[in-house]
Amino acid sequence: MDGLLSELHQCRLMVLFICVLCIGSPFQFGFHISVVSSPSKFVKAFTNQTVLQRYGSPATDETLTLLWSLTVSIFSIGGLLGSMGSGSLIRRYGKCRCMRWNNVFTLGSSLITGFSRMSGSFEMTLVGRFLCGISTGVGMNVCLLYLGEISPKKLRGLTNTICPIFGIIGKLSGLIFGLREALGSESRWPLLMALSGVTAILQLATFPFFPDTPTDLMMVKKDKEGCLKAMKKLWGDRDHQSEIEDLINEQNARKNTKVLSVLELILDRSLRRQLCILSFLMITLQFCGVNAIYFYAYDVFQQAGFPKDRIPYIAIGTGCCEMLGALTCCFLIEKVGRKALLLTAFVVMGGALVLLTVTLAFQDTYHWLPYCSTVLVFCFILFYGIGPAGVIISLSIEILTQAARPSGFVLSSSLNWSALYITGLIFPFMVKSMGHFCFLLFLGFILASSIFLCLFLPETKGKSVIEITEEFNQISCRRICCRGAVENTPRELIMCTKF
Secondary structure (H helix, E strand, O other): OHHHHHHHHHOHHHHHHHHHHHOOHHHHHHHHHHOOOOOHHHHHHHHHHHHHHHHOOOOOHHHHHHHHHHHHHHHHHHHHHHHHHHHHHHHHHHHHHHHHHHHHHHHHHHHHHHOHHHHOOHHHHHHHHHHHHHHHHHHHHHHHHHHHHOOOHHHHHHHHHHHHHHHHHHHHHHHHHOOOOOOOOOOOHHHHHOOOHHHHHHHHHHHHHOOOOHHHHHHHOOOHHHHHHHHHHHHOOOOOHHHHHHHHHHHHHOOOOOOOOHHHHHHOHHHHHHHHHHHHHHHHHHHOOHHHHHHHHHHHHHHOOOOHHHHHHHHHHHHHHHHHHHHHHHHHHHHHOHHHHHHHHHHHHHHHHHHHHHHHHOOOOOOOHHHHHHHHHHHHHHHHHHOHHHHHHHHHHHOOOOOOHHHHHHHHHHHHHHHHHHHHHHHHHHHHHHHHHHHHHHHHHHHHHHHHHHHHOOOOOOOOHHHHHHHHHHHHHHHHHHHHHHHHOOHHHOOOOOO
16 A cells, blocks of 8 residues: 555656546546436426427427437437547547647537526527537547556556546536535526536646657657656656566557558457457446446435435435445555456446345335345445446556557447447336336346456456557467367367257
8 A cells, every 4th residue: 555655656747647637528427427417307497488488388298308308318429429530530630639629629518508598598508418428528538548648557557447536526526516505406507517617627727737648759759768758757757667668569569550440440350359348348337237226226215214305415425435436446456456356346236236126126025125225226336336437447448559549449438328328218118117127137238248258358457558469369369279179170089068
């Protein structure tokens, strides 16, 4: 622990840089996911009032529900489009210029949302949410690229887990500022929806004070001296020869390799295993059941006897529990390893889903079962923060080479946004038709991902990108050799295992 704190003290400029990066897109992602819940009735009332003033009659319940659903989901649509276009923007303009103009875009979208009530236009709320989704989609990919390039090998796992922590801080901020004592009132909800513009201003003001990443200076600008200076600024004034050698080895490995486009990445057979694992990770992140848990949390807390007016504050407690899990992941990921931590969390989450299904099915039978359900909700959220929320981002950065990362993040973030949209679209119908037994579907996703990752994912702790790539290649070679050995074995020597 003392060694880690000493290391972080030496890398204090890097820590500040990470905070500046993450206060933008990861924070905004979490904030805009949670911020729409508390002012929902006020936004619906404003939409209905606008329709009444324009057309002389109020909107029907179906129309109002459709407009509200569009207000919520249009952020995901914008995020999907932003993430799909981020790869070409990064290749054409570079990470720094993309981040700078993306913050200007975020500020503009916040102003549009903030002035929607004053202008009497609910369409401005839709447009503002859509544009903010685009900027968040672009910013998330740029932020992940930066995080993968500004940290030394020994702190890479810790650095990458800070991104989901800021996403959780964004969720908590949306819940806290959405309380009726803060900005969750009829007159102040536009200010609540536009609050993310403050983080854009903060990032714009502080970003120019940080150096380029060592990876960019070495591989793009071919500036070894500048790379060493950046390392000393970010990681402290000490010997960085091993990090320089890792970058030189990666540079030599990709001398004849250009930055891959999305199509080239998909067609590249040498990276197909990494791409499959990345896809599995992102799909599991949304389909592991955390959204279902948050949905059922209100009913569980109400059944346990908590007053209705206190449940929003208990919901903040669930966010704090996820934060505690993510912080725990920060300190465990470099000791336990990515693969072990993720699989352990999946086992606990799967067990919690099974037990929660049982307790919800029989909660009217015994008076103490709702309290068990409450404990299981907090347990699931805690290990979600320890496992998927903290580890998956780190793995997605580490298993791809420098040439494949921009397009890899385009594909993975597109899957993430699509899964988020699909979950929000079909989940109400799942709840209506299956009730709490919908947890068993999410359990299936967790089991499938656990088996797949156990078989095909190598441990990446403490390894350079070249070492991780070589390990993936060895896995592929072993399978090819085994298949060739079986094909060359005489038929009579092959033992049949069919029952």
